Amino acid sequence: MRFLADAFSLIVDPCYALTHNWWLAILLFTAIIKIILMPMALWVQKNSIVMVQLMPALNRIKIRYFGDAETIGEKQTALYKEKRYHPMLSLIPLAIQVIILFGLVDVVHGITDSGTPGTEFLGLIPVEDGGLSWIMPVLAGLSAVAMGCTQNLINPLQKEQTRLEKNTTNGLSIALSFFLGMFVAAGMAFYWICSNLLSILVQIACNIIIKPAKYIDYDELNASREELEGLNAIGKKQTKWYQRDPLAKREKTDFKRFFSIAGKHIVFYSEGSGFYKYFKGAIEWLLAHSDICIHYVTNDPNDQAFALAETQPRLFPYYIGEKRAITLMMKMDADVVVTTLGDLDNFYIKRSYVRRDIEYVYMFHHMTSMDMTSTEGEYDNYDTLLCTGPHQITEMRQIENVKGVAPKNLVECGYNLLDEEIADYEARPELHVANERPIILIAPSWQEDNIMDSCIDPMLTSALGRGYQIIVRPHPEYIKRYQARWDAFKTRYADVPREELVFEGDFSGFDSILQADLIVTDWSSIFCEFCFTTFKPAIFMDTPPKVRNPNYKRFGIDSTDVSLRNRLGKSIPLEDASAFGDVVTELLRTRALWEERIRDVRDGFVFNLGHGGEAAGRYLLGAVLKAQSSSNADVSANEKEAADEAR
Numbered sequence: 001m002r003f004l005a006d007a008f009s010l011i012v013d014p015c016y017a018l019t020h021n022w023w024l025a026i027l028l029f030t031a032i033i034k035i036i037l038m039p040m041a042l043w044v045q046k047n048s049i050v051m052v053q054l055m056p057a058l059n060r061i062k063i064r065y066f067g068d069a070e071t072i073g074e075k076q077t078a079l080y081k082e083k084r085y086h087p088m089l090s091l092i093p094l095a096i097q098v099i100i101l102f103g104l105v106d107v108v109h110g111i112t113d114s115g116t117p118g119t120e121f122l123g124l125i126p127v128e129d130g131g132l133s134w135i136m137p138v139l140a141g142l143s144a145v146a147m148g149c150t151q152n153l154i155n156p157l158q159k160e161q162t163r164l165e166k167n168t169t170n171g172l173s174i175a176l177s178f179f180l181g182m183f184v185a186a187g188m189a190f191y192w193i194c195s196n197l198l199s200i201l202v203q204i205a206c207n208i209i210i211k212p213a214k215y216i217d218y219d220e221l222n223a224s225r226e227e228l229e230g231l232n233a234i235g236k237k238q239t240k241w242y243q244r245d246p247l248a249k250r251e252k253t254d255f256k257r258f259f260s261i262a263g264k265h266i267v268f269y270s271e272g273s274g275f276y277k278y279f280k281g282a283i284e285w286l287l288a289h290s291d292i293c294i295h296y297v298t299n300d301p302n303d304q305a306f307a308l309a310e311t312q313p314r315l316f317p318y319y320i321g322e323k324r325a326i327t328l329m330m331k332m333d334a335d336v337v338v339t340t341l342g343d344l345d346n347f348y349i350k351r352s353y354v355r356r357d358i359e360y361v362y363m364f365h366h367m368t369s370m371d372m373t374s375t376e377g378e379y380d381n382y383d384t385l386l387c388t389g390p391h392q393i394t395e396m397r398q399i400e401n402v403k404g405v406a407p408k409n410l411v412e413c414g415y416n417l418l419d420e421e422i423a424d425y426e427a428r429p430e431l432h433v434a435n436e437r438p439i440i441l442i443a444p445s446w447q448e449d450n451i452m453d454s455c456i457d458p459m460l461t462s463a464l465g466r467g468y469q470i471i472v473r474p475h476p477e478y479i480k481r482y483q484a485r486w487d488a489f490k491t492r493y494a495d496v497p498r499e500e501l502v503f504e505g506d507f508s509g510f511d512s513i514l515q516a517d518l519i520v521t522d523w524s525s526i527f528c529e530f531c532f533t534t535f536k537p538a539i540f541m542d543t544p545p546k547v548r549n550p551n552y553k554r555f556g557i558d559s560t561d562v563s564l565r566n567r568l569g570k571s572i573p574l575e576d577a578s579a580f581g582d583v584v585t586e587l588l589r590t591r592a593l594w595e596e597r598i599r600d601v602r603d604g605f606v607f608n609l610g611h612g613g614e615a616a617g618r619y620l621l622g623a624v625l626k627a628q629s630s631s632n633a634d635v636s637a638n639e640k641e642a643a644d645e646a647r
Contacts, residue, residue, distance in 0.1 A: 004103030005110070012107055022111055022119055026187060030194040033100065034202055037093075044093055045206040048157035049215050050085050055160060056217070059224035064350065066231055066326045071353075097195065101180075101188060108187035122187035136189040137181030143196035144170070144177035150200045156212035160221065231326065231348055247301050247319070254318040255328060258295070261316075264334040265624045267295045269325070269349075271341065273303040278340050278365045281416025281613015282620055287312055290621050295334070299325055325349070334358060335627035336620060340365045342374065345381035357630075359383045359623050363616065366525040367415050367532075367606065369559040370395045371552040372545065373523070380405065384623070386413035386616050389605045395557050402555050411619050414612025421533045422610070424514070431514050431534075437499065438588055440470045441516035445524040446478035447546045452489065454543050455577040459520075460493070462581035464500055471512050473504040475524065518587055520580075523561065531568045532602045535595040537587045538569035541577065567601050569594070 011032055015025035034041075057079055065071040080087065112123030124133035148170030151158045158166060177196065181189040266286075268279050279296075286292055296305045296317040305317040320328050329337075332352035338361045345351045352358055362382040370379065370392055379385060379396070385408055387393050393410045400407050425431055440463065444451035451459070452474055463470060472489075479486050490503050504512055513519070519530040520539040523546040527538040545561070552559070565571045570583050587594070608615040 002106060004099070005106035008100075008103050008107050009110065012111075022122060022187070023190065026191050027194050030191055030198055034195075034198050037096065038202070038205070040093060040096070041202050041206055042209060045156070045210050047085070048155065049210065049212055050083065051087075051157050052160050052212070052216050052221065054079060054083060054085060056220045056224040059221075059228045063224075063228055063231055065330060065353070066323075066348075101184070101192065104188050104191055105185075108185050111187065112185070122185060122190075124186045125184065126182045126186075133186055136186045136193075137178045140181035140189050140193050140196075141174050141178035143193040144174040147196040147199050148173055151203065154200075154203055154207060156207070156216065232323075247321070250301065251319055251321050251324060255320060255324055258297070258318050258320070258328065259331070259333075261295070262333075264295050265292055265628070266336045266338065266620060267297060267332065267334045269329065269337060269339040269341065270296065270298040270300070270303065270305070272298070272300040273305075275340055275365070276304050277417055277420075278363055279338065281419065282338070282363070282616035283315070285614050285617030286621060287314060289617065292621065292624060297325065297328065330354075332358060335631075336361060336623045338363055338620065342378040343381075346375075346377050351381060357627070359627065361386060361620065361623070364388050364392070364415070367418065367528045368525045368561045368564070369557060370399065371555045371557040372547055372549060372559045372561055373525075374548060376549050376551060378548075379408070382408065384409040384411060384619075386411050386619065387607065388413065388415040388612075389607055391560055391605070395555070398557055399555050411615075412607045413615045413619065414608035415606055416613035416616065418529055418532055418606060419610050419612050421514070421529055425533050428514070435469075435515070435517055438468050438517040439512075439515055440468050440518050440520060440584055441473060441512055441530075442470060442520045443473045443513070443524060443526050444475060444478070444520075444522050444541075445546060446475035446481065447523065449544045450475075450478070451520070451522050451541050451543060452478060452482075452485065455541055455574055456489070457492075458577040459541070459580040460501070462578050463584055464496060466581055466585065468584065469499060469502065471502045471504050471516070473512060479505055517591070518584060525561075527568060528564070531598050532606070535598045536591060537594040537598070539580070539583055539587065540565045540569060540571045541580075542571050542573045564601070568598055 008029070012025055012029050015028040015032075016022060019025050019028060058076060061075045061079065062072055065075065079085075108122055112119050121133070124131075124136075126133045126137055148166075152166050152170070153159060158169065161169070177192060180192055184192075268283070270276060270279065283294055283296075286294060291314070293314045293316060296303075296309075296315060297320050298305055298317060299320065299322050301319045303317065303319070305315065306319075309315045309317050326348050330350050330352060331354050333355050336359045337352075339349075340363050341349055342362075344360060344362075351360060360382050361384045362379060363386050366373075367388045379399075380403075385392070385396060387396070387410050390412075393412070396408065396410055442451065442456070442459070452472075456472070460470065474486060486505070493501055493503075513526070513530055514534065516530070516534075517536060518539065519527055519536070520541065521527050522541045522543040527540070530536065531538055570587060572580060572583055602609070606612075
């Protein structure tokens with residue numbers, strides 16, 4: 001390093017001649033070095049901007065292959081190669097700083113060895129000489145703190161890093177500066193301090209010369225970051241850092257078990273135990289009429305599927321939490337995948353990137369329309385829809401025409417949940433007898449301005465005291481989100497006798513629904529199940545509708561969510577909520593007339609009434625057999641090709 005010392009002396013000596021102070025000479029030397037290295041600083045600025053430009057694409061890779069570290073690493077490396085970005089090049093400035101530091105060793109020794117008065121302190125090393133020299137590592141550490149905090153705000157790359165990345169970068173810089181200050185001469189530590197502080201001015205200059213905002217799409221960056229953060233937040237356990245998730249081992253075991261089984265033909269994906277009821281008919285039919293093994297992935301560790309599997313050896317349930325399910329679904333290898341999940345591939349749950357020929361089947365969890373209460377692309381990435389009635393086929397074809405997308409496979413299926421409720425109702429003749437005290441079931445949805453939050457008080461005021469028993473059964477999600485509101489409501493009516501008003505917060509059964517003489521809702525689809533099972537009418541409160549697709553009108557669909565309201569009962573505008581009691585009285589008085597009307601609506605509204613589960617099971621079995629036939633044909637073709645080549 002002697003040649004460096006000689007070169008640096010050519011700068012330091014004139015600086016001393018100009019200032020007559022070695023401390024000022026070192027400061028001036030540092031400033032000159034920063035100016036000389038300014039082209040490199042600008043190169044680093046450009047490199048940082050390139051990295052920030054790549055961040056949205058990197059975030060999309062992490063989203064697309066969430067949880068698959070190996071594939072993410074491969075895709076990230078390929079992206080760097082494509083964009084000619086080299087992460088290791090960012091270490092060059094640090095390497096140059098260290099080289100300069102080594103070159104200064106002989107320079108500082110030369111200054112202190114000269115015996116010039118006032119140079120003694122420049123040569124002190126804290127770990128050897130102690131005393132006041134310990135101020136240098138402290139100042140070095142503080143200079144790194146100042147540099148780090150500033151860079152977090154103005155460095156184009158560092159300000160976009162995560163908190164952990166910033167803390168790691170700054171922590172290493174502070175530690176390096178402090179320990180360097182302990183083991184080198186005070187003059188060298190002073191150079192390091194000046195270098196840290198002048199780096200702030202250099203960064204400001206770089207931002208002026210090459211403005212980051214001119215090259216970086218911050219809107220796209222923020223959007224991709226928010227999506228990735230949302231993904232990371234899924235299934236996050238509210239436990240302390242030192243607490244272990246008791247389900248983690250079980251989940252990990254089930255994850256490995258799922259992928260250890262080759263040749264999976266059909267997989268059902270459930271978000272929770274409550275979704276099994278939609279799959280039940282199809283699964284039971286498949287178990288009874290085929291030898292197929294059914295793989296059932298659920299986010300619920302207490303899903304009823306685990307108990308059912310104890311008596312069904314061909315049902316294989318797996319507990320996979322929400323976050324790990326994202327990875328599992330992306331690496332899915334099966335012939336057919338069935339879910340009730342909307343927006344496949346639009347949000348967190350993606351189609352498999354391992355196997356492209358999987359048939360994804362959507363099973364409806366409602367009987368109403370697909371325009372207003374469904375998102376814009378809720379069904380876009382499914383191959384097959386198991387439709388509950390002719391209206392859904394008509395609507396889907398209309399949506400496809402408007403959007404200009406390829407037609408899907410639409411199956412005339414039906415709705416097994418309704419079939420089971422009808423069978424249960426018909427098997428209980430006691431439910432067919434009119435209640436001595438008519439039961440009015442209020443079952444609202446949970447969206448904004450639902451019955452509970454907009455008109456429940458005038459409704460109850462007009463209906464209590466008329467000889468009815470009113471049951472208020474809010475949506476489970478309402479209680480989950482707004483427990484305080486639910487508690488306040490119960491407190492307001494705590495003095496009303498139970499024979500007149502009942503609060504129902506247990507959603508495990510349907511007895512209150514089947515026993516009711518009349519159902520009241522806003523925009524919940526529960527009215528279909530009630531009316532089509534019991535042939536009893538409904539009352540609809542005209543709260544603001546549940547609209548998940550603000551552009552639904554462009555489809556030109558006569559939404560059944562609206563059209564059924566006055567075919568299966570009566571609608572009440574919010575301003576007429578005080579007339580609720582009179583409408584109840586009228587509908588109860590004319591209930592016999594409503595039975596025939598509702599029966600006529602049901603007969604043309606639902607496919608395969610009484611056999612929805614069978615229709616779904618038959619289709620799914622056929623889909624599996626078709627996939628296997630195609631797979632065998634491919635194998636035969638490959639074998640023939642190999643034989644031809646061998647000849």
